[in-house]
Amino acid sequence: xxxxxxxxxxxxxxxxxxxxxxxxxxxxxxxxxxxxxxxxxxxxxxxxxxxxxxxxxxxxxxxxxxxxxxxxxxxxxxxxxxxxxxxxxxxxxxxxxxxxxxxxxxxxxxxxxxxxxxxxxxxxxxxxxxxxxxxxxxxxxxxxxxxxxxxxxxxxxxxxxxxxxxxxxxxxxxxxxxxxxxxxxxxxxxxxxxxxxxxxxxxxxxxxxxxxxxxxxxxxxxxxxxxxxxxxxxxxxxxxxxxxxxxxxxxxxxxxxxxxxxxxxxxxxxxxxxxxxxxxxxxxxxxxxxxxxxxxxxxxxxxxxxxxxxxxxxxxxxxxxxxxxxxxxxxxxxxxxxxxxxxxxxxxxxxxxxxxxxxxxxxxxxxxxxxxxxxxxxxxxxxxxxxxxxxxxxxxxxxxxxxxxxxxxxxxxxxxxxxxxxxxxxxxx
Ligand code: SAH
Ligand code: SF4
Ligand code: F3S
Numbered sequence: 001x002x003x004x005x006x007x008x009x010x011x012x013x014x015x016x017x018x019x020x021x022x023x024x025x026x027x028x029x030x031x032x033x034x035x036x037x038x039x040x041x042x043x044x045x046x047x048x049x050x051x052x053x054x055x056x057x058x059x060x061x062x063x064x065x066x067x068x069x070x071x072x073x074x075x076x077x078x079x080x081x082x083x084x085x086x087x088x089x090x091x092x093x094x095x096x097x098x099x100x101x102x103x104x105x106x107x108x109x110x111x112x113x114x115x116x117x118x119x120x121x122x123x124x125x126x127x128x129x130x131x132x133x134x135x136x137x138x139x140x141x142x143x144x145x146x147x148x149x150x151x152x153x154x155x156x157x158x159x160x161x162x163x164x165x166x167x168x169x170x171x172x173x174x175x176x177x178x179x180x181x182x183x184x185x186x187x188x189x190x191x192x193x194x195x196x197x198x199x200x201x202x203x204x205x206x207x208x209x210x211x212x213x214x215x216x217x218x219x220x221x222x223x224x225x226x227x228x229x230x231x232x233x234x235x236x237x238x239x240x241x242x243x244x245x246x247x248x249x250x251x252x253x254x255x256x257x258x259x260x261x262x263x264x265x266x267x268x269x270x271x272x273x274x275x276x277x278x279x280x281x282x283x284x285x286x287x288x289x290x291x292x293x294x295x296x297x298x299x300x301x302x303x304x305x306x307x308x309x310x311x312x313x314x315x316x317x318x319x320x321x322x323x324x325x326x327x328x329x330x331x332x333x334x335x336x337x338x339x340x341x342x343x344x345x346x347x348x349x350x351x352x353x354x355x356x357x358x359x360x361x362x363x364x365x366x367x368x369x370x371x372x373x374x375x376x377x378x379x380x381x382x383x384x385x386x387x388x389x390x391x392x393x394x395x396x397x398x399x400x401x402x403x404x405x406x407x408x409x410x411x412x413x414x415x416x417x418x419x420x421x422x423x424x425x426x427x428x429x
Pocket of ligand 2: 151152153154155158159160161195196228
């Protein structure tokens with residue numbers, strides 16, 4: 001019996017790519033093992049979005065060297081965004097790595113057992129949208145579904161267009177077939193994945209695709225990430241408003257509240273443009289939850305620019321955000337422009353952003369106390385046995401201490417009894 005072990009870093013795209021790798025290896029007769037020690041092949045599915053993510057991977061990789069020395073037959077593959085970015089340099093740096101496989105070339109894992117050590121698979125793959133790789137999914141209720149690959153936006157700080165290649169949309173029919181199959185298997189929720197789902201284009205556009213998926217029987221909830229503010233159309237807003245399965249939540253990365261910094265980031269919208277979209281979203285879908293990403297300490301960001309971001313957080317009142325210190329990435333424009341800021345300034349600004357957002361998130365959660373919410377049960381709340389946990393349509397986690405019976409996949413009506421910063425508590429009504 002051959003065994004595989006996959007360690008995944010990075011975003012949902014990578015999490016789902018790992019499910020596809022697992023799917024391929026399963027077909028090749030491998031089973032999963034929970035430790036590199038027992039594996040015949042170890043795959044690192046890597047992320048290079050920020051320097052920290054990269055460092056984390058290289059220290060993990062260093063740790064496997066001794067294992068490879070003891071068991072030279074162990075195969076080690078580096079996949080994901082660092083694989084694409086660094087290519088053969090990974091093997092130059094760590095000669096015990098056998099294969100380097102970029103995100104567009106996952107399908108070659110089919111032949112991994114017969115591949116020559118030292119093989120590098122990083123070529124551009126225009127056929128990525130044609131091959132349907134069977135994913136071995138980790139969850140039975142919620143599923144990730146790719147609708148497009150790559151990115152054409154070239155935000156000046158971002159490595160993704162270099163690691164994931166050009167933007168390519170999957171044919172709507174193959175997306176719909178995949179989701180119908182998921183519905184038959186009992187899945188209740190799908191999250192459509194793309195770096196910029198709003199620019200999805202095949203025989204239908206993104207709102208058109210949502211309309212088609214909304215018709216699929218058995219699927220109860222549709223989510224999607226990520227939306228680019230420059231591409232939010234009226235049709236998309238109406239689709240969220242009118243399609244019953246499309247959840248009232250949008251992740252809409254602002255990045256900065258300063259239009260000067262947004263221009264330097266090549267985001268193609270101003271803060272005013274962004275705010276207009278927010279107002280329209282809130283007007284059309286009053287219960288909508290809006291989440292965002294913020295970068296602190298971009299090159300040339302002054303105290304005044306930073307204060308624009310602080311002001312934006314107060315004006316928009318996001319439900320929650322991910323915030324990061326700017327990290328210069330090799331080959332990107334922002335890594336070489338003048339006015340790079342020292343780490344201590346980035347840290348101070350990041351803390352200020354996070355502190356403010358924490359109070360806003362908590363306040364927004366408290367407002368939900370006493371309300372009635374539809375919750376999709378995902379599983380048992382790990383921290384306190386016997387409690388169920390699930391999410392509202394607005395993507396907030398709800399823990400339910402209950403004697404009643406509920407199972408993963410059930411949709412129940414819950415009254416919110418308590419609000420914490422990162423989760424809610426409720427009782428079944
Ligand atoms: N395609 C998505 C996600 C991109 S990566 C989008 O456009 O939003 C997720 C987040 O990481 C980005 O939104 C950005 O806030 C952050 N990020 C990307 N590159 C970064 C960098 N070099 N330094 C710090 N944060 C970065
Ligand atoms: Fe990166 Fe911008 Fe593309 Fe998002 S839209 S992946 S931030 S280049
Ligand atoms: Fe995702 Fe990291 Fe690549 S965030 S797209 S795995 S660089």
